Amino acid sequence: MARNVYIVDGSRSPQLKARGRQGLFSASDLAVQSAKPLLLRNAALFEHIDEVILGCIMPGPDEANIARVVSLRLGIPLSVPAWTVQRNCASGMQSIDSAYHNIQSGLSDIVLAGGVEAMSRAPVLHNDQMVNWLGGLASAKTPVLKIKQLFKLRPAYFKPVIALLRGLTDPVVGLNMGQTAEEIAYRFDISRKQMDEFAVASHQRLARAYDEGVMDEVEVLYDTNGNCYEQDDGLRRDSSLESLARLRSAFDKQYGNVTAGNSAQITDGASWVLLASEKAVKKYNLSTIAKITDSQWAGLDPAVMGMGPIHAMTPIMKRKKLSIKDIDYWEINEAFAAQVLGCVAAWNTKDYCAQYLNLKSAIGEIPHERLNIDGGGISLGHPVGASGARIVLHLAKILERKNAKRGIASLCIGGGQGGAMLIERED
């Protein structure tokens, strides 16, 4: 009998836009600072954490098994194991899912799970020729050999490999992520205007959420130069269709519709949740935000990886016999406006549902006013390893504040996958 799993609390850092230079915070800095208030609020649990799981795609060179680095920096007892998970854009959700399964099965009772990414610190690498040349230099034993090797150096060797760009390109189908979004826009006939409208709404919703003070999971971040960061700094309150229309296509040059304005921002950030078993909830008399009741991973064609969410959500809907109206709120990570709109369109299309999801009829349309109600990746950024944890946490917060019953958080995953998680509040 699987055990119940609860989200007890959570926190996240403000998400800071990568601005063409290394951010002030490393991935572990972000994870440590944003977890500290969470752990302090729940100090009674501190000594009883069973494991720490952190999702991250590109930890820094000093952050091997970044979960352990962060756990130690937080002063979590040495005896508590920590491990890092990686499922590309869903790493943050993978960490919660792993925690969920371990608590369900009784292996753990209290787990600190989250995701982090410092995209601004993605490494710049030497190309293969340079690496081989350096290797040759290191193995040249005599001065003569060394000089010979020096003469072999060519200007082309200095061309760097930008790991971030490579990481955002599918190595199997050869499309970068923006191009997969263009592919979806093409298949579902999504216009530039629709995408831009979606993007404007994202900014407006996030601005409203901050103004209404419902973003209380965001913890202030402090650098050491006398600055503090209280909100996601990619928010553009002045975003408009006119301003977005001026942007050029970013991926399919000249003819494309996917722009920097209707895509997720490249940002740094960290998100955490504290999960507990029912036993722990009772034992420590914990208040809970929500219960995780299901999760699902799915695979699909990498060329349309943005459709991942519906491929992952469909089995949950079937398993739990849910229809659209049973879900109070939806969080679908905004990697690209085109991709979220594509998901909405596909579920509403009988053909797609029949051909790819093995359904007899369309599932129906996800109401826009129940989807990403406080903005998403387009307005607040998508630190790839962190977003999965962020949307689960924020969805739980939405359910709590709206006193709603059920929500689904889902995201698309580069390489052609989708992940989804069903959370509920008890009456």
Added chain:
Amino acid sequence: MSKKAKTYKHWKLEYDKADILWLHLDAADSSVNLLSAQVFEELNLILNDLATDLPTGVVILSDKKDSFIYGADIKEFTTLENKGQAAAFLKRGHSLMNKLEALPRPTVSMIHGMCLGGGTELSLACRYRVMSSEDYSKIGLPEIKLGIFPGYGGTVRSIRRAGPLPALDMMLTGRMLTARAAKKIGLIDEAVPLRQLKHAARRFIMEEPKARKPGLLQRLANHKYLRPLVAKQIKKQVAKKARPEHYPAPYRLIELWQNYADTPGEMLRQEINEVSQLATSKTARNLVRVFFLQEALKKYGKQVEYKAKHVHVIGGGIMGGDIAAWCAIRGYSVTVQDQSPERLAKTAQRAMQSFKKKFKKDRRAIVAANDRLMMDHRGIGVAQADIVIEAIFEDVDVKQELYKGIEPRMKPGAILATNTSSIMLEDLASALENPGRLVGLHFFNPVALMPLVEIIHGDNTDETILQQVAAFARDIGKLPLPVKSSPGFLVNRILMPYLLEAVMMVDEGIAPESIDKAATDFGMPMGPIELADTVGLDICKNVASILSKTMNVELPKNLERIVKSGHLGKKTGSGFYQYKKGKIQKNKKIQHGNLQVLQDRLVLKLLNESVACVREGIVENEDMIDAGVIFGTGFAPFRSGTMHHIQEVGVAGIIEKMQAFEKHFGDRFKPDMYWQKLMKK
């Protein structure tokens, strides 16, 4: 006959298979190893025996956990009545060190933990020194702090190993070195992690590598033609910190080297001569007394076992922020609360500067300290803290409101400590459900450098809480001084009349430079006017006006005026002095004239207020007044405190002078009534 037959009280002999003698020092009835007369006698016997039955080599090591040898027993030092006795005492040490050095087998001092003074000299008499590189392993020759310098041959041998410049620097500053630093200057031969220490010691015995020699530069500096020049330069450096008339030892050490560096045998003999003279001088006796005063303060922290886990500081200003950063440096988990993230951002920035200052380039230590410190604008830390330290601005009502708000959220048994410098504890305690948990914990600025904290007990303060806070103070490396709650507590109260007297002199038209010189001539580390500027004239004025309500002090009009004009001292770029980029601009051309009266006026204020504090029983006894003024105000350590100074100068003479001043300058020089009691003692 078996070598193992003899047993000793303090030493343990252990021979291994290679016939290396591992000579363990484990001073009986003591938690640390001191080189007492008994320890020396036994070592002497052991060395005598070795002469006829030589092992492969000898390794000297300590059996105390994580500590090597803390040096000579300073208590024995105080029993030396005259130079002759001191010389005999030192000669014994010299002959022992010479005997150890002359042993015709390799000898190794295996150092792990603290190695001070005589311990270092013993190590230097060995052929090799290997040392553990753990960060709590430190080596040094801090004798200068007691008004002497190394007297067991340490001057000659440290210079021989490290060369004159590093060795003199170490002896003149009394600085403790890490293994890495000690190896760099050649004081030790090897620095390795503890796990390799025995292997290293064994290797030196078995392989007998050639001793390292100081480099060319050091040999040049030691040359007789260059020495006078070098000595002059070093004296110049020393003069910035200590004057020959106050602290003769550094100058004598430099001269000893300058005169005798070419003849080590003579230098050793002269070392005995010089140190025995210094050791029995008034300066050294006074400084030794300061050492024991410090030990006495430390005892206040030992009455209870107490370890706080989390510290919450309210107020992220300079004091609060620095206290929080200091606690994080000392290993505590710390939250610091202020009204807004913007204010805390400055606190975080300042804290990082403190961490960098403390840990230099040790990035891991900096990150770790920073990770222990959390900016907490919501005040979550209140509920988790074992100690809440309040360091907000001085306002009774605001503090009371704050206390009412946080007390219900505090853990049961958690301590509420206030850093107030001028508000009576009782006035604050009345806001609390449990007034017993409130205690004063008065830090001095700059927190990282000032060794003293006043532990203030009000009428209601719980005795256990007091002892716990004192233990906490010790644990963060400070000296706790229990003080009764009364206006100004101890340090500010004694300091304030002195500062105001100085300010009054400025009003009389006397140059600040002359006033400050009168004080520094006496031995104060900084003149009163410069001190007032540094503390901030607004703060001085506040404290003074609070004190003036209860004490016989009047607020000089010029202080009021200068504060009103916005010249608050160093922090605003001008006060009584002008500052350029934070550097004081003193007029160096001033003709000072005779400063005796100025000096008397200033010092008498200090002395009279100290006497008043004794009468009121502000601290436990007269010694604690001395401890307070030395560690809290920097009062000339070589004079060993105000109360001790009174005894040295003579009560009657001081009363007479005060009465004369009373006639001339007015009421404020009226001797406290307690002087008469002192007279009778």
